[in-house]
Amino acid sequence: MKTFFGFAVLVPAPVGALIVIILTCLAGTMAGLVLCVFSLDVTRLSGIAHTGNSADAARARRLVAILGKPHWLLIALLTWNDIALEMLPLVLNTFLPPAAAIVTSVAITLVFCEILPQAFFIQHAFELSALLSPFIRGLMWITAPVAWPMSKLLDAVVGDKEAVFFQRRELREVIRIQDEMGERRRWKRAEVGEGGGESQGNGEEDLTKEEAKLMLNVLSLSESTAKDMVQLPSEIMYKWHIDTPLSPSLIAEVFAKGYNFIPVYEDADDPTNVSQILMTKMLLLLIYRSESDGVCVRDMQLVPLQRFNGSTMATEVFVHLQRISPSIAAITSEAGDKVVGLLTLRTISEQIHETTFQAEMDPLSPSPMQVMVRSWKAFRRVGEYTISVSSRPSSLNTSFALIPTIPAIERSMRRADSAARLSIVVNTGEASPP
Numbered sequence: 001m002k003t004f005f006g007f008a009v010l011v012p013a014p015v016g017a018l019i020v021i022i023l024t025c026l027a028g029t030m031a032g033l034v035l036c037v038f039s040l041d042v043t044r045l046s047g048i049a050h051t052g053n054s055a056d057a058a059r060a061r062r063l064v065a066i067l068g069k070p071h072w073l074l075i076a077l078l079t080w081n082d083i084a085l086e087m088l089p090l091v092l093n094t095f096l097p098p099a100a101a102i103v104t105s106v107a108i109t110l111v112f113c114e115i116l117p118q119a120f121f122i123q124h125a126f127e128l129s130a131l132l133s134p135f136i137r138g139l140m141w142i143t144a145p146v147a148w149p150m151s152k153l154l155d156a157v158v159g160d161k162e163a164v165f166f167q168r169r170e171l172r173e174v175i176r177i178q179d180e181m182g183e184r185r186r187w188k189r190a191e192v193g194e195g196g197g198e199s200q201g202n203g204e205e206d207l208t209k210e211e212a213k214l215m216l217n218v219l220s221l222s223e224s225t226a227k228d229m230v231q232l233p234s235e236i237m238y239k240w241h242i243d244t245p246l247s248p249s250l251i252a253e254v255f256a257k258g259y260n261f262i263p264v265y266e267d268a269d270d271p272t273n274v275s276q277i278l279m280t281k282m283l284l285l286l287i288y289r290s291e292s293d294g295v296c297v298r299d300m301q302l303v304p305l306q307r308f309n310g311s312t313m314a315t316e317v318f319v320h321l322q323r324i325s326p327s328i329a330a331i332t333s334e335a336g337d338k339v340v341g342l343l344t345l346r347t348i349s350e351q352i353h354e355t356t357f358q359a360e361m362d363p364l365s366p367s368p369m370q371v372m373v374r375s376w377k378a379f380r381r382v383g384e385y386t387i388s389v390s391s392r393p394s395s396l397n398t399s400f401a402l403i404p405t406i407p408a409i410e411r412s413m414r415r416a417d418s419a420a421r422l423s424i425v426v427n428t429g430e431a432s433p434p
Contacts, residue, residue, distance in 0.1 A: 016095045020108070023084045023091065027113040030081035032121030033136065034074070037129050039122065042067050059130030066133055066140075071158070072151035076140040079147060085109060172219045179212035217352045226317045226331045227310030229348060230341035234272040237341065239263040241271070244297045251283050260359050261328065263305075263342060264297055273339055276302040277328060305330040310340055314348065321345040 040063060049060035066073055089105035096104060121128055129136075140147065166174060185206060240262050244250075254262065263274035278300055286295060307330045308317050321327040327345035332338060350356055 013095050016091060019091050020088065023088045024108055024112050027081055027084035027088065027109065028117035029132070030077050030084065031113055032117035033129065033132065034077045034081065035118050036121040036125035037063075037067070037073065037077075037136075038070070039125055040067065040129060059126065059133075062133040063126075063130055066136055069140075069151065071154040072140060072144075072147055073136070075147040075150050075154075076143045077136070079143050080139055085113065168219055168222060172216055175207070175212055175215050175219075178207050179209065182206035182212075183209070213354060214352065217354065221318065221348070221352065222313060222315045224314040225310060226308050226312045226314055226329075226343055227334075227340060229314050229317070229343055229351065230310075230331050231347060232341055234263075234274060234339050234341050237263055237274075239265055239271060239274055240278070240297050241268060242266050242276075242296075242298045242302075246283070246286060246295045246297065246300070251286060254280055254283065258359055261326065262297075264302055274305065274330060274342070276304055277326070277342075278302055279326065303328075305342075307332050307336075307339075308343075309336055310334050317343060318345070318348050321348070 042064060045060045045064050045067070049057050049064060051057075088108065089101050092101035092104050238257075238259065242264050259280050261277045261279050264276040264278055265271050265274045267273050278297060282300055303326060305328065306320075306324065308320075310331050311334050317329060317331075321329060321343070322345065329343050330339050331341050331343050333340055346357055346359075
């Protein structure tokens, strides 16, 4: 007479089949959980717990609490998996011949307890693990008398699992792979005619091309030196000697080219050794100065340049440029005896964004400073006309040619105030002086 686990109890075939189904489900669930729970990264789960939507954040917090004791969790899952797998042939043996029970047990274990559960669970690791987290916690406490001491022993012998920490190059490759995967998804969505960004299933869109480009360039910045970031060598850089006279034609040339600053050198024998800069906007102070005053670069307010060795990491220079004004530094050779070029915060930002920013002094820029530059000619024209119609002494610059006028306008301007003069002169339609 067959017994059921040593008891002389006749188990009906339907009850035995139900027990087999329960054991199969338990073994398959444990096998799937062992695979999917330990495939989750605690670092990523912590990020979802803090930045994800409310549903995903709650799931991630439950999983982080369970994965905080990995050895206890592992022993509990393996214990229940082994219990189910060992009981399965014993139950089958109660209503099947021994040979048939072994063959049936192996087939059920292979198909329903290993292949199918693991293939299904790994596709939905996060959702299923979070859904079954209360059940997992219950299994851990049931096996605690055996599993907890063994987990402490494993903690002492094996140690805790270290969190995944990406090095800079590894992180860059992860971002690049993520960008390529997102690009493929966007192509697939375009083929089926779906618009919008591809969602990851948690309410957020995939990484865009611009985001990936910025992150890759920022990570690459730490592998570049200051010398690598210099785009314009000092040999071909537009610069002035400290004793260069500031003539109206020279100032007009600078404004026409849109320079934000002019490098200044003191040693006439070594023009590349720039030590100071002159901000172009300072030249607006010379609007009403006469050329006979003999103003030169030395008389202007010059800004000393801070120097960095060419071997300095670009990130260090980038951080320093954010703390100084103007954000310009001289980059020297590795020996420190020669200036190889200038590096600005704008230059680094352009290389990070892979674009070109419009400069403040760009002739096509709508910036307030460029509006003042365009108004410079009108100011000069008003001043010169005032000199031509007034006998009062004036210190206005007379180096530019006067604009011809008609007597009627002259008589009206003698009676008008300064505001009316400005309005009439500006609206005469004459070409502006260079």
